[in-house]
Amino acid sequence: MPxxxxxxxxxxxxxxxxxxxxxxxxxxxADLGADVVLVEPPGGLASRRHAPLIAGESGTxxxxxxxVNLNKRSVEVDLDTPAGTALLRxxxxxxxxxxxxxxxxxxxxxxxxxxxxECNPSxxxxxxxxxxxxxxxxxxxxxxxxxxxxxxxxxxxxxEDTAPIAVHGEQSYFARSIFAAAGALVALLGADAAVTSDxxxxxxxxxxxxxxxxxxxxxxxxxxxxTRRGERPREAGTGTFRCAxxxxxxxxxxxxxxxxxxxxxxxxxxxxxxxxxxxxxxxWQDHAFRQSAEGIAHFTELFERFAATRTKAELYREGQARxxxxxxxxxxxxxxxxxxxxxxxxxxxxxxxxxxxxxxxGRPYRIDGLGPFCRxxxxxxxxxxxxxxxxxxxxxxxxxxx
Amino acid sequence: xxxxxxxxxxxxxxxxxxxxxxALVTQALALLGAEVIKVESVTHPDNLRLSGPFRDxxxxxxxxxxxxxxxxxxxxxxxxxxxxxxxxxARRLIATASVVTSNFRxxxxxxxxxxxDAVRAIRSDVVxxxxxxQGSNGPHRDYVGFGSTIAAVAGLVEPTGLPERAPIGxxxxxxxxxxxxxxxxxxxxxALLRQRRTGVGAYIELAQLESxxxxxxxxxxxxxxxxxxxxxxxxxxxxxxxxxxPCAGHDRWCAISVVDDRAWSAxxxxxxxxxxxxxxxxATVSSRRANEAVLDDLxxxxxxxxxxxxxxxxxxxxGVAAAVVExxxxxxxxxxxxxxxxWQTLEHPVMGPYRVGSLPFHxxxxxxxxTRRAPLLGEDTDDLARxxxxxxxxxxxxxxxxxxxx
Numbered sequence: 001m002p003x004x005x006x007x008x009x010x011x012x013x014x015x016x017x018x019x020x021x022x023x024x025x026x027x028x029x030a031d032l033g034a035d036v037v038l039v040e041p042p043g044g045l046a047s048r049r050h051a052p053l054i055a056g057e058s059g060t061x062x063x064x065x066x067x068v069n070l071n072k073r074s075v076e077v078d079l080d081t082p083a084g085t086a087l088l089r090x091x092x093x094x095x096x097x098x099x100x101x102x103x104x105x106x107x108x109x110x111x112x113x114x115x116x117x118e119c120n121p122s123x124x125x126x127x128x129x130x131x132x133x134x135x136x137x138x139x140x141x142x143x144x145x146x147x148x149x150x151x152x153x154x155x156x157x158x159x160e161d162t163a164p165i166a167v168h169g170e171q172s173y174f175a176r177s178i179f180a181a182a183g184a185l186v187a188l189l190g191a192d193a194a195v196t197s198d199x200x201x202x203x204x205x206x207x208x209x210x211x212x213x214x215x216x217x218x219x220x221x222x223x224x225x226x227t228r229r230g231e232r233p234r235e236a237g238t239g240t241f242r243c244a245x246x247x248x249x250x251x252x253x254x255x256x257x258x259x260x261x262x263x264x265x266x267x268x269x270x271x272x273x274x275x276x277x278x279x280x281x282x283x284w285q286d287h288a289f290r291q292s293a294e295g296i297a298h299f300t301e302l303f304e305r306f307a308a309t310r311t312k313a314e315l316y317r318e319g320q321a322r323x324x325x326x327x328x329x330x331x332x333x334x335x336x337x338x339x340x341x342x343x344x345x346x347x348x349x350x351x352x353x354x355x356x357x358x359x360x361x362g363r364p365y366r367i368d369g370l371g372p373f374c375r376x377x378x379x380x381x382x383x384x385x386x387x388x389x390x391x392x393x394x395x396x397x398x399x400x401x402x
Numbered sequence: 403x404x405x406x407x408x409x410x411x412x413x414x415x416x417x418x419x420x421x422x423x424x425a426l427v428t429q430a431l432a433l434l435g436a437e438v439i440k441v442e443s444v445t446h447p448d449n450l451r452l453s454g455p456f457r458d459x460x461x462x463x464x465x466x467x468x469x470x471x472x473x474x475x476x477x478x479x480x481x482x483x484x485x486x487x488x489x490x491x492a493r494r495l496i497a498t499a500s501v502v503t504s505n506f507r508x509x510x511x512x513x514x515x516x517x518x519d520a521v522r523a524i525r526s527d528v529v530x531x532x533x534x535x536q537g538s539n540g541p542h543r544d545y546v547g548f549g550s551t552i553a554a555v556a557g558l559v560e561p562t563g564l565p566e567r568a569p570i571g572x573x574x575x576x577x578x579x580x581x582x583x584x585x586x587x588x589x590x591x592x593a594l595l596r597q598r599r600t601g602v603g604a605y606i607e608l609a610q611l612e613s614x615x616x617x618x619x620x621x622x623x624x625x626x627x628x629x630x631x632x633x634x635x636x637x638x639x640x641x642x643x644x645x646x647x648p649c650a651g652h653d654r655w656c657a658i659s660v661v662d663d664r665a666w667s668a669x670x671x672x673x674x675x676x677x678x679x680x681x682x683x684x685a686t687v688s689s690r691r692a693n694e695a696v697l698d699d700l701x702x703x704x705x706x707x708x709x710x711x712x713x714x715x716x717x718x719x720x721g722v723a724a725a726v727v728e729x730x731x732x733x734x735x736x737x738x739x740x741x742x743x744x745w746q747t748l749e750h751p752v753m754g755p756y757r758v759g760s761l762p763f764h765x766x767x768x769x770x771x772x773t774r775r776a777p778l779l780g781e782d783t784d785d786l787a788r789x790x791x792x793x794x795x796x797x798x799x800x801x802x803x804x805x806x807x808x
Contacts, residue, residue, distance in 0.1 A: 005602050008592035028585075032592045051639035052624040052631070063623040132764075137738035140718050145636055145644060146725035149657035152733040154646070156573040157562070163646040163655055164727050166636055167572040168561035171580070174617040176762075178584035183763030185591035186434060189598070190409030190765065199766055206744055206762035209733050211579035217467025218455040219730035220757050226730060227653065231568035240559070240568060247569055249554035251547075256449045260546075320545045327551035329569055332618060332625035335557040340542035346612060359626035364585035364613040367593060368605045 005369035007033020022128030024177035030071035076382030151208020159230030236299030243307035408435025422578030424505030432475035474772035480780030480808035505533035537609035549575025649710035
C-alpha cells in the first residue's frame with residue numbers, strides 16, 4: 001500500500017442528528033472512515049424504531065436502524081441536565097460536520113443558532129430537507145410517498161389502470177441522504193481556508209425531480225407528458241415478462257441493442273416456440289411496429305409462452321450468453337443468493353450488540369485503502385457516552401436511563 | 403483559487419462516461435466548477451445523442467434533450483479511439499488531468515491501454531473511477547444490463563406494486579439516475595479529499611449492481627432474518643391511511659400520509675365529513691390498519707370532488723402530509739422549484755431554449771447551477787488540442803485528415 005493511503009475521511013468527526021430521511025448520509029461518511037457520532041435524545045433517534053421491524057427473542061429489531069447506523073458511535077444527551085448539555089457542546093466544538101433534518105439540534109432546548117456558532121464557527125452544517133429551507137413549500141409536512149409525488153417520480157410508477165404506486169424502500173430518503181453526503185464532502189473540499197460556517201442544504205424534491213429520465217426533456221421540448229405504464233412493456237423486447245418461477249426484466253431492441261433483439265428472436269425460434277416462425281417476418285424489423293400495441297402484445301404472448309418453461313436463472317444465464325440484457329426480478333432474499341455478489345465476497349455477516357446475526361450488503365463502491373467493512377456494529381443508544389466524555393476531557397457522565 | 407461558488411475550480415476531469423449513470427457523475431463535477439472534458443466519438447456516438455427526445459422529433463446528433471440534461475457545463479473532445487493513434491492522444495490528455503472516469507464494460511479501457519495502472523503511470527495521483535455493470539471480476543462480469551435490469555437483479559423491482567399484479571419498480575432506469583451517479587459522486591469526492599491531504603490518488607470501482615443493492619439495504623437485512631418484503635402498493639408501517647387518491651379532472655391524484663390520530667382527525671375535517679372522522683372503524687391506528695382497504699375506498703370517494711392542488715394545500719394547512727402527484731408538466735411550473743431557481747434555461751443552437759435542473763444540494767445557496775449548454779459533438783476538439791496538448795494548427799489538421807480527431 002502506498003504511503004499515506006488510508007480512509008478518505010480519517011480524522012473527521014461527524015455528528016449525526018438526522019431523522020430517518022437523512023440517516024443514510026452518516027452511514028456513507030462512516031463507511032469512508034469518519035468518526036460518526038449519533039447524537040440522540042433520551043430513548044434514541046427515530047431511525048432506531050423505523051420499519052422494517054422484526055420481533056425476536058431479544059426484542060424488536062429495526063432493520064432500518066441496523067442498516068443505516070452501522071459503523072457509528074452513539075451518545076444519548078439529556079439537555080435538561082448540565083452533563084448532557086456539556087457533552088453536546090463539547091461534541092459540537094470537536095466536530096467538522098453536523099447532519100440535521102428538520103428537527104435538528106437548533107430546535108433542541110438550550111442549543112440555538114448563536115450557541116451553535118459560538119461552539120464551533122467552522123462547523124459544516126448539512127441540512128437534509130424535503131423541499132429546501134427557502135421557498136413556499138419549506139414548512140410542508142412530508143414522507144417518502146408525498147415526496148416522490150412532489151418530485152414527479154411517482155407519476156411514472158404504478159399500473160395504467162390503478163393509482164400511481166411508489167417504489168419500494170423509501171427511495172427519497174436514500175436519494176437525499178446520498179446527495180447530502182456528496183454535499184458534505186464538497187463543503188470539506190472547499191473549506192480549506194473557510195472560517196465561517198458552511199451550510200449545505202439538500203432538497204429531496206430536487207433530487208427526485210432530477211430522476212425523471214427523458215420525461216422532463218420530452219415535456220420541455222415537445223409538450224408531451226409521459227405517464228405510468230405498469231407491467232405493459234415499453235416495446236417488443238423491452239419490459240418485464242412472466243416466466244416459470246417469476247419475472248424477468250429485459251432491454252432488447254432499443255438504446256443500441258439491435259443485435260440483441262435479433263439474438264432474442266433467434267433464441268425464441270430455436271426453442272421451437274409455437275407460433276415463433278412469425279418472428280421471421282419483416283414487420284419485426286420495423287421499430288415502429290415493435291412499439292405498437294399490436295407488436296407489444298404479440299411479442300409478449302410469444303415470449304411468455306417461450307419463458308413459461310424456463311426459470312429466471314435459466315433465462316438469465318442463457319440470455320446473457322447470447323448478449324441479451326435480460327435479468328431476474330429478484331426478491332431481497334434472492335439477492336442474498338446472487339452468484340455474482342457471492343463470488344465477489346459482497347456480503348458480510350455481522351452480529352449486532354444483542355448477538356443477532358445479520359447479513360449486510362457491502363459498500364456501494366470499492367476504493368483502495370478503505371478500512372474493513374464493519375468497523376463497529378450498530379451501537380446501543382448512549383453506548384459511547386462515557387468513552388466520548390473522556391475523550392473530550394469532560395470526566396465521566398452518567399448516561400440517561402441508568 | 404477555490405471559492406464557495408465553484409468548489410472544484412481548477413480540477414480537470416477526462417471523462418469517458420457515456421449513456422446514463424456516468425454522465426450524471428461528471429455533470430455534477432462540472433456544475434461544481436471542474437473542467438470536464440467529455441471524450442466521445444463520431445464513429446460510436448453516445449447512445450443518448452441518438453435516442454432523443456428531439457425538438458419536434460427532428461433527429462439530430464446534436465439535438466437530444468436527454469443528452470443535454472446530463473452533459474451541461476462539459477466540453478466535448480471528439481477522438482476516434484478505434485484509430486491506432488487514438489489512445490495515444492487520450493494519454494496526452496490524461497496527463498493534464500487529475501480525475502479519469504469511465505463506465506464501459508470490463509476490458510474496454512484495458513484494450514486502449516487506459517486501465518488504472520497504465521493511467522497511474524501517466525499521472526501518479528489520479529483518481530480513477532470505473533463503473534462496470536456487475537464488477538471487474540466474478541462470473542457475471544461480462545453480463546450486459548441497463549438501469550431497469552440492474553434494479554431487477556438488486557431487489558428493487560420485486561417488492562414494488564400490488565400483491566396480485568406483476569412487480570413494476572419505478573417505471574424508469576432509476577439506478578442510472580440516483581443511486582449509481584450519487585454513490586459514484588460520493589466516492590470521487592472522498593477520494594479527492596484524500597488526494598488533497600495525502601497526494602495519493604485512488605482506484606474506485608463502482609459496480610452498478612452493488613451500488614443499487616444498497617438502497618434496498620434494510621429489506622436485505624430483513625431477508626437475512628427470514629422476513630420477506632411483500633408488495634403492498636402504497637401502504638407502509640409508518641402511516642395509515644397512506645395512499646394516492648383520485649381528484650377532479652383526468653388522471654389527477656393526491657398522495658396523502660396520515661402518521662397519527664391527530665393527523666387523521668385533521669384529514670377528516672379537511673374532507674368535511676365529521677361522521678367519517680368519528681367512525682369507530684377508523685378511530686385508532688390499529689383499527690385503521692385493520693380496515694385499510696375500506697378506508698382507502700371511502701377516502702377515494704371523498705377526494706374525487708376535490709381539485710388536487712386544493713386538497714394538498716388544505717391538508718398541508720391542517721398539518722397532514724400531502725402532495726399532488728406532479729407530472730413532468732407540473733414539475734416545470736412547480737411553485738417551490740421555480741421560486742428556488744431549480745430550473746435553468748439555456749440556449750442551444752439546435753434545440754433552442756431548453757430547461758435543465760440544478761444540483762439538488764446547495765452550499766450557502768451558490769454552487770450547482772447549470773450555466774453552459776451541453777456541448778455539440780466535438781465542439782471543443784480544436785481548442786483543447788491547442789490549449790492542453792499544445793498542438794499547432796497544422797498538427798490538428800493532420801490529425802483530422804487521419805481521422806484521429808473528429
